[in-house]
Amino acid sequence: MFDELIYTLEQIDFWSALILIGALYMIGDRIVQGRPAMRERGVQCAIAAFGIYCVSAFLTYGSADAPELLGIAFRALLVAGIVLGLSWITLTALAPMGRLLTAPGRLWADHRRQTERTRQYQREQDEGRRREAEQARQRLERADGTQREASAERRRNDARAAAALTYSLYAPKVTERFSRQNFDEFVEMYMGDDHSADDVEKRGQELVRTLQQHLEQVEPPNEKRTLEDLARWFVEQKELIESLTLDDKLKRLHLAELNARYSDLSSNLMTELKP
Numbered sequence: 001m002f003d004e005l006i007y008t009l010e011q012i013d014f015w016s017a018l019i020l021i022g023a024l025y026m027i028g029d030r031i032v033q034g035r036p037a038m039r040e041r042g043v044q045c046a047i048a049a050f051g052i053y054c055v056s057a058f059l060t061y062g063s064a065d066a067p068e069l070l071g072i073a074f075r076a077l078l079v080a081g082i083v084l085g086l087s088w089i090t091l092t093a094l095a096p097m098g099r100l101l102t103a104p105g106r107l108w109a110d111h112r113r114q115t116e117r118t119r120q121y122q123r124e125q126d127e128g129r130r131r132e133a134e135q136a137r138q139r140l141e142r143a144d145g146t147q148r149e150a151s152a153e154r155r156r157n158d159a160r161a162a163a164a165l166t167y168s169l170y171a172p173k174v175t176e177r178f179s180r181q182n183f184d185e186f187v188e189m190y191m192g193d194d195h196s197a198d199d200v201e202k203r204g205q206e207l208v209r210t211l212q213q214h215l216e217q218v219e220p221p222n223e224k225r226t227l228e229d230l231a232r233w234f235v236e237q238k239e240l241i242e243s244l245t246l247d248d249k250l251k252r253l254h255l256a257e258l259n260a261r262y263s264d265l266s267s268n269l270m271t272e273l274k275p
Contacts, residue, residue, distance in 0.1 A: 021078065024085025031092045038091055045091075046084035053079045152197035158247045159204035160191055162254070166208045169240065174214040183207075205253065212261075230269060234262045 032039045053076040167174075167183050190203040241254045 021081035021085065024082060024089070026085075028085040028088025028092075032088045035092070038088065041091055042084055042087040045087035046080040049083035050076045050080040153193070155197035155247065156191070156193060156195075156200040158250055159197075159201045160187060162250055163187065163191070163204045163207045163211075166211055170211050170215050173218045174211060177214045177217065178211065201250070205257075208254070209257075227266065227269065230262070230265055234258070 028042065032042065054072060163183075164187075167178075167180075171180070186203075186207060191200045191207075195203075237258050238255065241251060241258065
């Protein structure tokens with residue numbers, strides 16, 4: 001094939017070859033206007049054709065002298081010029097077919113990119129929802145913590161208030177046995193805000209019972225020699241507890257203790273009564 005190509009180029013008229021090259025160049029140059037990549041490929045094809053022709057001609061002739069080498073180089077230039085124009089025309093004509101052949105690959109690549117964008121968007125959405133859920137959980141925990149602390153503070157205040165009101169009621173009779181300083185020291189040490197609400201309520205109940213015991217030592221309940229006196233005392237204590245600004249739970253607890261105390265005292269009094 002290379003022998004035939006060399007023979008054809010040796011037989012072609014120089015001016016005819018120039019006219020053919022010029023025509024192909026002008027047509028190809030117009031076609032590749034605005035297509036630098038296509039133009040670059042055409043130049044690469046022409047350079048490759050020049051090299052291939054030189055090697056093929058040299059192998060065909062074997063050893064050659066300087067004039068023959070110059071002729072080979074000249075004809076290689078003609079081949080490069082023809083290939084340049086033809087490659088521009090051919091590559092441009094085959095470009096749609098190339099795009100058609102590569103369309104499945106491009107579609108697959110587009111599909112993968114779209115899938116990755118969708119996954120990335122989904123991950124971002126999931127992460128956003130996770131952050132919102134975590135923030136909502138933290139807000140709820142803070143709100144619950146604030147509410148629990150407020151409830152605990154209210155219970156501590158109620159317990160201290162109940163103890164203070166009880167002491168103010170018993171103070172005239174128990175001051176010598178349990179002074180105000182003793183009361184304040186007990187409240188500060190065992191019923192402060194650094195203790196839990198349960199502990200403060202428990203200590204408050206113990207303090208009230210202690211005050212009641214001191215009162216009984218000063219004014220023994222047995223001095224209420226009649227059921228009428230005992231009943232009057234019970235009603236007074238009940239009205240006092242109900243008038244206190246305490247939590248309902250504390251009120252019910254004090255009333256239960258009062259009922260139990262009244263039951264014990266009335267039982268003792270009935271035992272002591274003689275017909």
